[in-house]
Amino acid sequence: MSESKPKFLMCICTGQCPGFSKLNLWELINMIRGELDVEYAIVHPQLCVEDGDRFLKDYIKPGVKYIIGACDPTMQRKMFKDAMAEVGANFDSQVIPLDLRNMETEQAFQKVKETVEALNK
Numbered sequence: 001m002s003e004s005k006p007k008f009l010m011c012i013c014t015g016q017c018p019g020f021s022k023l024n025l026w027e028l029i030n031m032i033r034g035e036l037d038v039e040y041a042i043v044h045p046q047l048c049v050e051d052g053d054r055f056l057k058d059y060i061k062p063g064v065k066y067i068i069g070a071c072d073p074t075m076q077r078k079m080f081k082d083a084m085a086e087v088g089a090n091f092d093s094q095v096i097p098l099d100l101r102n103m104e105t106e107q108a109f110q111k112v113k114e115t116v117e118a119l120n121k
């Protein structure tokens with residue numbers, strides 16, 4: 001188990017992407033922060049563009065575990081690893097990337113829940 005609880009970060013493709021149309025974002029975030037053993041849960045609208053990079057460089061700390069709910073894990077790795085490396089963090093050892101596209105809210109919540117429980121064991 002890591003020293004602190006994982007932090008949950010949701011990326012929602014500007015809120016316009018059909019891949020997230022079945023998801024109630026605020027219901028999901030409130031369920032995660034209220035019911036799961038995480039430090040906190042936050043939302044960013046679009047991590048894979050320039051201001052997302054700037055946010056990651058500002059926000060990510062070495063050694064902390066992050067669960068990122070967004071798109072395909074391979075794409076997440078490709079898009080986030082360099083910004084993280086610039087601030088001394090490591091995508092592979094610190095991020096658990098989850099693909100939460102095309103899911104109902106409850107289904108996405110269950111996926112995050114299983115991940116948090118496995119991490120906190």
Ligand code: SF4
Nearest residue numbers: 011013046048070071
């Ligand atoms: S990182 Fe993935 S989920 Fe987030 S805006 Fe980019 S494509 Fe969409």
